[in-house]
Amino acid sequence: ASLLSFDIVHVYVFPWCKNCGLVFLAKVMLLSFSMASLFAAPGGGVIQGTASEAVLVVLLAARDRTLKKHGKKSLEKLVVYASDQTHSALQKACQVAGIFPENFRVVKADCSKNYAVAPEAVSEAISVDLSSGLIPFFICATVGTTSSSAVDPLPELGNIAQGHDMWFHIDAAYAGSACMCPEYRHHLDGVEKADSFNMNAHKWFLTNFDCSLLWVKDRSYLVEALSTNPEFLKNKASQANSVVDFKDWQIPLGRRFRSLKLWMVLRLYGVENLQSYIRKHIQLAEHFEQLVLSDSRFEVVTPRLFSLVCFRLLPPTSEYEGGRQLNYDLMDAANSSGKIFISHTVLAGKFVLRFAVGAPLTEEQHVDAAWKLLQDEATKLSGSA
Numbered sequence: 538a539s540l541l542s543f544d545i546v547h548v549y550v551f552p553w554c555k556n557c558g559l560v561f562l563a564k565v566m567l568l569s570f571s572m573a574s575l576f577a578a579p580g581g582g583v584i585q586g587t588a589s590e591a592v593l594v595v596l597l598a599a600r601d602r603t604l605k606k607h608g609k610k611s612l613e614k615l616v617v618y619a620s621d622q623t624h625s626a627l628q629k630a631c632q633v634a635g636i637f638p639e640n641f642r643v644v645k646a647d648c649s650k651n652y653a654v655a656p657e658a659v660s661e662a663i664s665v666d667l668s669s670g671l672i673p674f675f676i677c678a679t680v681g682t683t684s685s686s687a688v689d690p691l692p693e694l695g696n697i698a699q700g701h702d703m704w705f706h707i708d709a710a711y712a713g714s715a716c717m718c719p720e721y722r723h724h725l726d727g728v729e730k731a732d733s734f735n736m737n738a739h740k741w742f743l744t745n746f747d748c749s750l751l752w753v754k755d756r757s758y759l760v761e762a763l764s765t766n767p768e769f770l771k772n773k774a775s776q777a778n779s780v781v782d783f784k785d786w787q788i789p790l791g792r793r794f795r796s797l798k799l800w801m802v803l804r805l806y807g808v809e810n811l812q813s814y815i816r817k818h819i820q821l822a823e824h825f826e827q828l829v830l831s832d833s834r835f836e837v838v839t840p841r842l843f844s845l846v847c848f849r850l851l852p853p854t855s856e857y858e859g860g861r862q863l864n865y866d867l868m869d870a871a872n873s874s875g876k877i878f879i880s881h882t883v884l885a886g887k888f889v890l891r892f893a894v895g896a897p898l899t900e901e902q903h904v905d906a907a908w909k910l911l912q913d914e915a916t917k918l919s920g921s922a
């Protein structure tokens with residue numbers, strides 16, 4: 538009830554704020570830096586279309602903040618750091634933002650830590666670059682990597698970023714939603730050190746595409762990087778600085794009213810139902826994981842943290858390709874059935890299958906049926922080998 542009344546206060550106090558759902562959500566997730574990221578403080582939140590746009594705008598803000606300090610001619614020296622498990626959206630953002638391709642530092646994730654990046658490796662890369670006269674300015678950490686849902690060590694990476702006056706961005710596009718549940722919130726420990734945080738409500742939060750939530754600790758950097766002030770947009774409210782002009786927080790001028798659908802999700806379901814939705818998916822994934830573990834022909838490749846299970850059919854020892862063809866064929870057979878759809882990745886050279894629970898109507902019977910299909914196809918493949 539207190540969360541709801543908080544909500545209402547925001548509707549009335551900030552009737553102009555098309556991101557009220559975002560403020561509410563920050564409260565629901567109890568982001569450690571949510572207070573700093575509210576409009577009353579220097580921060581704020583803005584709904585972007587996608588995580589790709591979110592990382593692009595914060596990269597632009599960070600770039601301009603650094604260029605202001607070091608001079609515009611320093612662009613060629615700016616270096617971005619991320620792990621080899623970071624979503625390619627960051628690489629694309631670097632391309633758009635004019636970061637020199639050779640200054641996009643991809644640090645190998647630590648396979649002994651479920652493919653989270655080792656902070657020491659990031660520190661080392663930064664030291665090398667500093668000694669070459671380069672300017673490290675941006676670290677991107679991920680909570681729930683795309684391939685294996687690994688969680689990068691936020692407190693350590695945050696300390697590194699703060700120690701070098703770098704921008705620290707957290708991409709929680711997928712797993713951010715899980716942190717709405719207290720038992721998963723520890724994955725956000727260290728978020729208070731972040732300059733920006735992003736999660737996709739359109740991934741695992743029952744909200745239709747597109748709806749990507751971005752919070753920043755200090756909105757002034759975004760606004761400085763992205764604002765324009767043409768005559769035709771001037772009006773009393775903008776001139777009096779009495780409105781939040783989201784055109785200065787994003788690439789396009791016009792905005793869709795995305796907060797409405799997010800607002801409806803929050804209102805229709807409420808915190809408890811949203812939490813049980815997440816918990817159910819994680820339980821179903823856990824159930825699938827147990828099924829895989831019970832069949833010695835398969836292995837679970839990485840420890841499961843959320844609702845994604847990375848697994849594979851073990852190849853015969855003679856297979857030099859490490860099971861690539863075998864697992865590709867299994868995926869192809871399963872997907873061609875039209876009954877389920879699974880995707881793949883490659884981790885440390887292994888071709889890995891990814892079973893993700895995320896649809897609102899999925900029940901245990903569907904997981905069991907999917908597993909039976911995979912087992913049957915595996916049997917056919919081993920029979921034909």
Ligand code: PLP
Nearest residue numbers: 587588589624626683708710711
């Ligand atoms: N970051 C992560 C961790 C993702 O998993 C994804 C998409 O799968 C993205 C970013 C890109 O998301 P979007 O399509 O919203 O740009």
